[in-house]
Amino acid sequence: MSSARITALRRLELFQSLPESGLARLTRNAVTLNLPRAADLFGQGEEPEFLHVLLEGGVQLLGGASDGRETVVEVVRPVDCFILAAVLSNEPYLMTARTLEPTRVLLIPATELRQQLAEDPQLALTLLATLSKQYRDMVRNIKNLKLRSAVQRLGCYLVTEFGDAAAGTEVRLPVDKKLLASHLGMTPETLSRAFNALRSHGATVHGGSVTLTDPAALRALCQPDNLIDILHPADEAQ
Amino acid sequence: MSSARITALRRLELFQSLPESGLARLTRNAVTLNLPRAADLFGQGEEPEFLHVLLEGGVQLLGGASDGRETVVEVVRPVDCFILAAVLSNEPYLMTARTLEPTRVLLIPATELRQQLAEDPQLALTLLATLSKQYRDMVRNIKNLKLRSAVQRLGCYLVTEFGDAAAGTEVRLPVDKKLLASHLGMTPETLSRAFNALRSHGATVHGGSVTLTDPAALRALCQPDNLIDILHPADEAQ
Known part of the structure; x- marks a missing residue:
């Protein structure tokens, strides 16, 4: 080898x-x-x-x-x-x-x-x-x-994946939206609604890219949790 | 010891x-x-x-x-x-x-x-x-x-737990209904509706007891699956 x-x-x-x-x-x-x-x-x-x-x-x-x-x-x-x-x-x-x-x-x-x-x-x-x-x-x-709403699941996913990126940076979703919806246990339509719901709470989506406009607001809304998500130290700061 | x-x-x-x-x-x-x-x-x-x-x-x-x-x-x-x-x-x-x-x-x-x-x-x-x-x-x-409706989850649970009992025998649920609902990922109200839906498909509930009136009909409706449920040999017979 x-x-x-x-x-x-x-x-x-x-x-x-x-x-x-x-x-x-x-x-x-x-x-x-x-x-x-x-x-x-x-x-x-x-x-x-x-x-x-x-x-x-x-x-x-x-x-x-x-x-x-x-x-x-x-x-x-x-x-x-x-x-x-x-x-x-x-x-x-x-x-x-x-x-x-x-x-x-x-x-x-x-x-x-x-x-x-x-x-x-x-x-x-x-x-x-x-x-x-x-x-x-x-x-x-x-x-x-079992414990989270669709909006909360999406928000916690975004914090876990992109919490390290600086606020306002556009980052690419690593998988397409259909697969993301399935991964998070929702339909593509529910995922679209969840993205819409997060627009005024710190995250916006454009096509296959996401911008965390206000990570602190997103964390406050979605309550990421070390015993569910795998958080980096930065994600835990409130 | x-x-x-x-x-x-x-x-x-x-x-x-x-x-x-x-x-x-x-x-x-x-x-x-x-x-x-x-x-x-x-x-x-x-x-x-x-x-x-x-x-x-x-x-x-x-x-x-x-x-x-x-x-x-x-x-x-x-x-x-x-x-x-x-x-x-x-x-x-x-x-x-x-x-x-x-x-x-x-x-x-x-x-x-x-x-x-x-x-x-x-x-x-x-x-x-x-x-x-x-x-x-x-x-x-x-x-x-992620793959099953509430009715299907309840039906597969009943087949898995009580599939060995003779048709028509009344058996006790091993846990109370509130806990069963949580275990199956639904509200107590959804569990009640699921029990109602199964009445004409092979299973009836009275208080904390269940009777599988027609196990074959229940299996046909709910489609228990060896790669999701842990089935006994008898449960797999269609």
């Missing part, structure tokens, strides 16, 4: 504390895949064959209903791995993984991961840390869906 | 594959707590000091908003442990744990768990299995909330 690849993998918490030999062994039979936009990496219900590590691009994890409808459960950005729980439990994926743009993923064979896991206690500890974080992300997701 | 206690702990997947010595060591400094109904075991935002193992009774895990509103994220029944991810990552609880009835819990000091974890690879593997299951439960929860 190239040293550039190893440097990239070291950015992933999962691999940070693994010794060089453990990382080399784990990725020995890994393959890299380059995919176009809108390609399915796997479908829900399929047996997990690989641990997927996202190196470049973007992936959405979709939950599907039996009637074919789909919802975005999570958006994955590099460098991150998905979906560890299915691989570890060797049970069918509960979500479909679809690329958002041209994407590069590293596929680590699930059997290799499980075998090395049985022999390398350090790997088990790093996997526990990663899985704990992924579990907590899902709990935050549920609290966000 | 009494042999009855050890037998109880063996029912928990987490402890099934641990050798006697590992289990004895892990529970060496554990204490048992008997609590009345409506007691908080811990509050969200607090630092985790113990892994909680529910031996008897029932516990609800609640997510709270900054304005004080709460929602039921999960209901825990014996024997099960909660909330492993906070204990392992040593980060503040994202949920509050409150008893639903007189409850008996075993408290395993978090520091002991983490220490034994670093020394006992077998424990790490059992924790990974438990945490994978807990992660997957949360994904199912999100899919249920």
Whole structure:
């Protein structure tokens, strides 16, 4: 494996504390895949064959209903791995993984991961840390869906994503509005209404870009919360 | 520790594959707590000091908003442990744990768990299995909330809970209706309307009891799904 690849993998918490030999062994039979936009990496219900590590691009994890409808459960950005729980439990994926743009993923064979896991206690500890974080992300997701209005969800998303940008700077939404609506658990029409509602409370949208005109007002209205959102220190200042 | 206690702990997947010595060591400094109904075991935002193992009774895990509103994220029944991810990552609880009835819990000091974890690879593997299951439960929860109508959520809950009971048998709801509504992500009024809607589709409610008059009709309407619900083999028969 190239040293550039190893440097990239070291950015992933999962691999940070693994010794060089453990990382080399784990990725020995890994393959890299380059995919176009809108390609399915796997479908829900399929047996997990690989641990997927996202190196470049973007992936959405979709939950599907039996009637074919789909919802975005999570958006994955590099460098991150998905979906560890299915691989570890060797049970069918509960979500479909679809690329958002041209994407590069590293596929680590699930059997290799499980075998090395049985022999390398350090790997088990790093996997526990990663899985704990992924579990907590899902709990935050549920609290966000069940405790907040659509306007509040959108406002907290904007504060979390763009709270670091200076007031008045125009920034691009990282995903299109249809996907954002699904991610936040609302229809595109509700998302439009929520953007309208925020216009006089510190955030305006133009096409695919957003300007936080008054971040403090937005925070006051939407009440971002460390136990739901993942806040940067600056976001917590009121 | 009494042999009855050890037998109880063996029912928990987490402890099934641990050798006697590992289990004895892990529970060496554990204490048992008997609590009345409506007691908080811990509050969200607090630092985790113990892994909680529910031996008897029932516990609800609640997510709270900054304005004080709460929602039921999960209901825990014996024997099960909660909330492993906070204990392992040593980060503040994202949920509050409150008893639903007189409850008996075993408290395993978090520091002991983490220490034994670093020394006992077998424990790490059992924790990974438990945490994978807990992660997957949360994904199912999100899919249920985002992909289904209130009527469909209630119908699938009834099939999952009572699908094994013979058609026409009256069974008691395991939680009161206010808590059930919160658990299913709806208001008590919406829950009432959903019960009314199901009357002509295979399920009737009287007070705190339910009768599945026509389980096949209920399944046909609500479409329970193995990748959202946790189905028994009988539930899957159409």
